[in-house]
Amino acid sequence: MSLHPRIEQVTERIRKRSEKSRRAYLDGIDAANRQGPHRARLSCGNLAHAFAACGPTDKGRLRADVAPNLGIVTAYNDMLSAHQPFEHYPERVRRLARELGGTAQVAGGVPAMCDGVTQGRPGMELSLFSRDVIAQATAVSLSHDMFDAALYLGVCDKIVPGLLIGALAFGHLPAVFVPAGPMTPGIPNKEKAAVRERYAAGEATREELLQAESDSYHAPGTCTFYGTANSNQVLLEAMGLQLPGTSFVNPDTPLRDALTDASVERALRITALGSDYRPIGQLIDERAIVNAMAALMATGGSTNHTIHWVAVARAAGLGLTWDDIDQISQTVPLLARVYPNGEADVNRFAAAGGTAFVFRELLDAGLMHDLPTIVPGGMRAFCDEPRIEAGKLTYSPGVAQSADREVTRGVAEAFEAQGGLRLLRGNLGRALIKTSAVKPEYRTIEAPAVVVDDPKTLNKLHAAGALPQDFVAVVRYQGPKANGMPELHSLAPLLGLLQNQGRRVALVTDGRLSGASGKIPAAIHVTPEASAGGAIAKLREGDIVRLDAEAGTLEALVDPAEWKSRTAAPNTAPAGYDLGRNLFGFSRAKVSPADQGALSISCGPPSPEGGDWDYDAEYELGHDAAAAAAPHEAVDA
Structure with missing residues (x-):
């Protein structure tokens, strides 16, 4: 089906307002590409430092500069349940890369804090700024010019946007994001919320509250509600930056391991050393940003992304505004009910059809762009689901109808006519x-x-x-x-x-x-x-x-x-200046407004005339007419 006219309108508006900055961004990628793989330009001393600790096989390949070398940027720590499974990923990645004729090195680590631990605590005042620290740490990790592609190990709230901003700063490198998956279901989220409210009313003890929380957050993996962390995964898939169907496969399962292995193999195939070069900076254009926002609205995802994806877009030389996001939300229907906008957790969402079902519905209704991704087949490939058959990873078409209409529905029977x-x-x-x-x-x-x-x-x-x-x-x-x-x-x-x-x-x-x-x-x-x-x-x-x-x-x-x-x-x-908050005084003084990404760092090429994008007036010119139309006029027709 042809693209919905309002999705097309928003996409074109972003493209037009971003022409100069996007061109400057792509020129930077082209300049890096013309110089060839960067490792070849390192001096002998540079290169010797970089592979000194490697084994004979990896050292030989890195000396010869004919095999792709993957940089691993990891947000592992074992306090975050979502990131604890990453502990052994680098070892697995290195082993598989070696078997496939390449090499892999941990390029660096980035901080990963948990908003669930810092809620209501002084540490929460560092949370948003941690995204920009992560972006900078990602850039530091990739600064050695040793890598032909990068794997990004991260899941949670500010971590994925930070990794993504950092990855876009090295837009000439292919990027594959590798999640760890959600924990298995604990007690229902509604039951946990009820205990919290009883505690607030003085009707439950602290021990009862702690038991409910522990029964909910009980194992390795992402928290099972559809908050910012799990929204991150859906948005990455909607932009084609991680393998189809990787978001909600539980940790430490054969399918999870197979998808991690396939991510390594895919990263090795899309470097500039081969014939299928797919740098992240070229993949993430205005269409990919619109796809992310359409997926966010269709699934009722986290409000945090109205800040983060403005910043991500800017990192790619694109100007996304809240007005764009609002118009997408008024166009895209709500197709999922996952806690907190429903009772299901993300495991049940995946079982009901998950991203494959939602994306196919959006593509068929013209509410999402079909575009190049890290895999062949474009976004249509993301309408398939991964399986293990005869010990191998395979893909088959996702469900044609919702497997659970309380959790997912098609466009024709959406939960609501507008997004979340x-x-x-x-x-x-x-x-x-x-x-x-x-x-x-x-x-x-x-x-x-x-x-x-x-x-x-x-x-x-x-x-x-x-x-x-x-x-x-x-x-x-x-x-x-x-x-x-x-x-x-x-x-x-x-x-x-x-x-x-x-x-x-x-x-x-x-x-x-x-x-x-x-x-x-x-x-x-x-x-x-x-x-x-x-x-x-x-x-x-x-x-x-x-x-x-x-x-x-x-x-x-x-x-x-x-x-x-x-x-x-x-x-x-x-005023709070203890517990690390004093270290972020510069960030507070320099940060941009929330509707411009709440950025405390320079991000992407300068916006027009060195100022900030603010297209409220431009949007308002056509807003009344657009709002007067039925939300799905073109779809219903």
């Missing part, structure tokens, strides 16, 4: 809301504001019985410049508890929420943030705030004259 996210606009600025996890009856609220600068204050107000029956919790000074934009998932149990009691509540913040957050209406990533003079700092206790996710508005219902005359309230939250 919505851009909000109004006199408070711009924000995003994850609508897929919020029941329709809760998507609009008009209530007085309870304004705090420290999230912990809200719990104290609740304990003192000082919260109104219905209210909008405004948590400000949580943006990138203020304190690194921590996730505020620790507020979810309290607000969810209050909503269960029949009270109308919502959250408005310039901070972030965990990819696991849902249920309550939350306008997050408010931009401009309070520390940058944003209007959220002008809100006062008791102001009436209206959040309407269906209409896409976020407003303080304050007399316009009074609103104009107000000044920003000062930040009353205590």
